[in-house]
Amino acid sequence: MNDKEIIFELQSNASEKHKANVIRMGIPEEFTIGxxxxxxxxxxxxxKKSNELAWKxxxxKYHEAKLLAVLLFDISKISSEDIEYLMSNVIxxxxxxxxxxxxxxxxDYCDKFITRWVKSFEIYKKRAAFTLIATSAMHVRNLTDDIIDDYLCLISEYSQVEHEHxxxxxxxALRExxxxxxSCNxxxxxxxxxxxxxxNKEQVWIAKNAIKVIGNVVKVDERSRLLSVNTKKKKQGKDV
Structure with a gap:
C-alpha cells in the first residue's frame, strides 16, 4: 500500500465519534480523520516497515497518519535528528x-532525550522526558541504581511545571x-x-497523587513489579 491508499483506508474506517475525541485533544479538525x-x-x-512511507x-499532517507512521519507522534507519524533528511537530x-x-x-540513545527534553520549554518535549522515564521504569529490566537515582533527581529538579499534561x-514517572x-519504592x-x-503547588499536587499509588504497595506472585494496595482491592472487588 502507498501513502494515498493508506489514507483512503483510514478514511474508510473513520467515525464521527472518534473524530470528536481527537478534536477534543486539540487537534485541528482539518487534520483529523477519526x-x-x-x-x-x-x-x-x-x-511493511518503511521510513520512506512513514515520512510521507x-x-x-493527519493525526492518525502520524500515529501510523510511528509504527512504520525502522528504528535502525532513524537518527536522533529525525526524532527531534518529529517531536517538534507533536501537539x-x-x-x-x-x-x-x-x-x-x-x-540506543533514549536517555539523551530525557536529559535534554526535561529542560525544554516545549510542552510535549518536556512531557516526553517524563514519559520516557515512566516507560523505562516499566519495561527496561536492567536499569542500574545510578540510572534510577538520576531519574529521581530529574523528577525532583524539574517538577515545577504548570501545564497539566x-x-x-x-x-x-514517579509512580512507575x-x-x-x-528499594525503588x-x-x-x-x-x-x-x-x-x-x-510549589505543582510539586505538592504531584507528590500527593504519587503517594496515593506508591504509598502502600505489595508484592504479588504473578507480577514482577509491585502493586498498589488500592489497585489490588479494586481488582479483588471485581472478582467477587
Whole structure:
C-alpha cells in the first residue's frame, strides 16, 4: 500500500465519534480523520516497515497518519535528528506518549532525550522526558541504581511545571519508578515526601497523587513489579 491508499483506508474506517475525541485533544479538525488506535495498529501489521512511507504519512499532517507512521519507522534507519524533528511537530499528549513508547524507547540513545527534553520549554518535549522515564521504569529490566537515582533527581529538579499534561507525566514517572521494587519504592517515596513539603503547588499536587499509588504497595506472585494496595482491592472487588 502507498501513502494515498493508506489514507483512503483510514478514511474508510473513520467515525464521527472518534473524530470528536481527537478534536477534543486539540487537534485541528482539518487534520483529523477519526480512527481508533486499535484500527491503526491493525493496519500497521498489514504494512511493511518503511521510513520512506512513514515520512510521507507524517507529512500529510493527519493525526492518525502520524500515529501510523510511528509504527512504520525502522528504528535502525532513524537518527536522533529525525526524532527531534518529529517531536517538534507533536501537539497532543497521545502522539507524544505513542512516540515515546513505540519508537524512542527502542533507540540506543533514549536517555539523551530525557536529559535534554526535561529542560525544554516545549510542552510535549518536556512531557516526553517524563514519559520516557515512566516507560523505562516499566519495561527496561536492567536499569542500574545510578540510572534510577538520576531519574529521581530529574523528577525532583524539574517538577515545577504548570501545564497539566506535563504534571501528569511527572506523576506517572514517579509512580512507575516506585513500583519497580521495594528499594525503588523507598527512593521514590523520599522524593515524593520532599516535594510534598515544597512551597510549589505543582510539586505538592504531584507528590500527593504519587503517594496515593506508591504509598502502600505489595508484592504479588504473578507480577514482577509491585502493586498498589488500592489497585489490588479494586481488582479483588471485581472478582467477587
Amino acid at each position: 480512527v481508533s488506535t486499535a484500527t491503526i495498529r491493525k493496519l500497521a501489521k498489514k504494512v 504519512l507524517w507529512e500529510t 497532543s499528549w497521545d502522539l507524544c506518549d505513542h512516540m515515546c513508547k513505540n519508537l524512542i524507547i527502542k533507540t 506535563v504534571r501528569k507525566a511527572v506523576v506517572w 519508578v516506585g513500583k519497580r521494587d521495594f 523507598e527512593k521514590a517515596l523520599l522524593v515524593a515526601y520532599k516535594l510534598k513539603k515544597s512551597k
